[in-house]
Amino acid sequence: MNREQIKEKMVSAMDLPKDVIQNASVITILGRNELCIENYRGIIEYTDTLIRVQTRAGQIRIQGKRLRIQYYTNDEMKVTGALSSLEFTEGRNPG
Structure with a gap:
């Protein structure tokens, strides 16, 4: 059993949220104009x-029109604008 499997079993057994134990990102979308991301590492590109x-x-990867980072802290950010798509890519810094 690897480290991730052990963590998964602990989370399940203790009935704790995965984002707390695994430091997983939490994304909250409010309509088509607002998005919050918790537990991120950094901003790679911003237009x-x-x-x-x-x-x-x-x-x-967040695409849309008039996108703006309303605020950001070390572990949370809020994006506003006309959101058109949200895409997830595994791994680090793919082109």
């Missing part, structure tokens, strides 16, 4: 039509 965010598991 008014594309925002790429690095997480522990890979990248989150």
Whole structure:
């Protein structure tokens, strides 16, 4: 049994949220104009039509129009604008 499997069993046994134990990202989407990301690692790219965010598991790619990072802290950010797509990519910094 590897380390991730052990963590998974502990989370299940203790009935704790995965984001707490595994530091997984939590994404909350409110309608088509607001998105919050918790537990991210960094901002890779930021334009008014594309925002790429690095997480522990890979990248989150947000596309839309008039995108804006409303605020960000060390572990949370809020994106606003006309959201058109959200894409997940495993691994680190794919092109």
